[in-house]
Amino acid sequence: MNIQAKAQGAKAARPLAGKVALVTGSTSGIGLGIARALAEAGSAVVLNGFGVVSEIAKVRDRIEADYGVKVSYSSSDMSRPEAIAEMIAATIVGHGRLDVLVNNAGIQHVAPLDQFPVEKWDAIFAINLSSAFHTTRLALPAMRQNKFGRIINIASAHGLVASPFKAAYVAAKHGIVGLTKVAALETAEEGITCNAICPGYVYTPLVEAQIDGQAKAHGISSEAVIHDVLLAQQPNKRFATVEELGALTVFLASDAAASITGVALPVDGGWTAH
Template sequence: MNIPIKLQDQTAARTLVGKVALVTGSTSGIGLGIARALAAAGADVVLNGLGAPEEIGRTREQIVADFGVGASYSPADMSKPKSIAEMIAATVAQAGRLDILVNNAGIQHVAPLEQFPVEKWDQILAINLSSAFHTTRLALPAMRQNGFGRVINIASAHALVGSPFKAAYVAAKHGIVGLTKVTALETAEEGITCNAICPGYVYTPLVEAQIDGQAKAHGISRDQVIRDVLLAQQPNKRFATVEEIGSLAVFLSTDAAASITGIALPVDGGWTAH
């Protein structure tokens, strides 16, 4: 069973020096992995997300120390359009540009349709879908001004297939793929691309906690939880790593990916090949 225990950054070519990247939901997990990968490639990064101020401060300082780039933080609430607008405006005012936007912020709730709390539906749609609409519409003017832009939406395998009890999440992620296509079409002649990355299960501290919780709840081994519960739909039976997602985000941000736009790219171990 291939489960990475220690998360490490891969050495990246400095292909993004001079670029500014904003990654929502980037104080931990996939978002932080992407932010670190973009920083390793030379981009200045703006973090956003939840967490204790001192821990976020250490995360930001670590990025500066590790990669020699600028790193700042916005506490913007991704469920509030006004807060999102303030974050984009502050980023452009401070850096003078915004080249790469990664829409990663997201939450989850699991319940049958008839029992799904309405407030949870509204919250998931706001954070997982509407926030990407607001960040994108507000970032495009800065990208158009410089004749370069990369919008990367972190969707999910659930943007391509459904699962029971995840109505809001699946609906939002399907919507993200639609938004990705429209953004790509509207910016196709302007040096701007928009793509969606669709991960299956990615190994993060939250997933690690889920493994232990499932094992205790069902009285089964960790390996059985991983293979038969979490990775039941992933033919390769391994988690993706945050480094893999980060490396793909870096590639999509480079000139080498200038003709890749409007796609939903699965990183799911074959899940959606069924």
């Protein structure tokens, strides 16, 4: 195998080598799965989120050991614009660049619209939507400087369709899809793309706890909760996995996706095909 072929093989195996990725809400669940996938693809990674400091340190050390990339951590609160600004600045100072931004941080609350707590509405919008505005506006100068950037917003099937009792979440996720389109249009000639991933239900520890709770509350089996309650709208009747979302994120962050921008990609087992 000649030197050029070896170089091409290495790039295919680690398409994000030399890049720096920031993933908000990445100390567990979907965000952590995406961070691992980006690291495996060769990118340095900045983790963000809440949790036990010692446990987060173990996660960071494990990713570094498994994939041989630099991993740092920011505890910045995504509901505070000044904290977001500090995180972006620290990323650029600490790593020298910022190539991939994954806006994943999010919270949820379920209640009828006329009973929805105002403070929950405000918190959901701050973390699920406004944080992505702040990270994006602050990351763009560094991306423009390098003439390369990938902004990937983790929206939801609820960014495309609605469900009862989730007014704030549905409205915020629809907002994320709109923000994605605007960012894509404004950066289309600058080597920067912006896309949204719209998962249906994804199997995480949080969803696992929901299954157990609903089974006890309704007196039905876990299998019935999965098939008839949680996945009622998903024709394929299976959860997406964090690995699937990680693989899609890596693709969108790679050179191969340079012409894909401004789209909302459902990963929902056919939910939004109804």
